Amino acid sequence: MTRNTPRDLGRRRFLAASVGLGAASLAGAAAAQATDPYSGQTLERTGPAGATPDAGVVQYDTSDTRRNQSSFRMHDWQQYFDNLNNGAILVDLTSRALSFWSEDQSVFRLYPTSIPVSDDLTRRGRTEIIKKVEGPTWSPTPEMKRRNPDWPDFVPAGPDNPLGTHALWLSWQYYRIHGTHDTRKIGRKSSNGCVGLYNEHIKELYGLTKIGTQVLLI
Incomplete structure (x- = not known):
């Protein structure tokens, strides 16, 4: 004893x-x-x-308290992509999770995400990465500015920037996969259309992806 x-x-x-x-x-x-x-x-x-x-x-x-948490579902890339040329990203808006497969299938990652606050701000379908930015700046879209005229026209890179430390531009105008300094957003309906990740996760994804990486939102 x-x-x-x-x-x-x-x-x-x-x-x-x-x-x-x-x-x-x-x-x-x-x-x-x-x-x-x-x-x-x-x-x-x-x-x-x-x-x-x-x-x-x-x-x-x-507005969606009962569904604030992610419930990860494992996906097989072959269900959604014909090939893995340039790598592939699958964003599951129901699970609030992002899957990444490298072109040679040697790397797979699964990250929790934030998603848009409403269906009218949600876009699904196929796109691709067209630009990668470390230390992104941010400006509200014209629609955001109409809804929130008191918002700033420009926010420089730094701890107050809603895009976090890294951002991946998609071929759809104004849509990004980006980081966030506000960790409360992850796993929630909290964005104006973009997909958000923890800063440490977007930094890793930034390093794994390339211009032309396939992206599918479901």
Whole structure:
């Protein structure tokens, strides 16, 4: 039998208190950032009526709260592509996940994504990568500007840029696969049409893809 000494008990109490304080701090910080300036969504804390949220657990409500999480489905590229020339990307909007296969089939990746906030902003079909940008700048589309006239006309590269650290231009005008500095968006309906990834994932995908990589959104 192991016997706890006063020093052991004191250390455990200290660690438990530290974890509690850290979780409470994270919850407070997340709650303070409850508005997304680029998607136009108000993100509110949610939970069962009358319940006190667990420390450090903050949920954000969108118009589709019950389906905020991704449910990955494995796909076989042969179901969707005739070949893997230049590599292939499959974006599954239902699973909210992006699959990548390299041309020689030596590399496969599966990443969680954000997807458009509504069906009218969602586009499906075949396209391809036509441009790759590290440190992208951002400007709202004319339609975004009409809906949100107070938005800035231009946002330089950096921590405030909604395209994150890297972006892949698609042949469809205004559509991108890009990173995001706001990690709450991943797994949610949170974009104005583009597909978003964690910055570390878009950086990896950026390195794996090339101009002409096939892209299919389903």
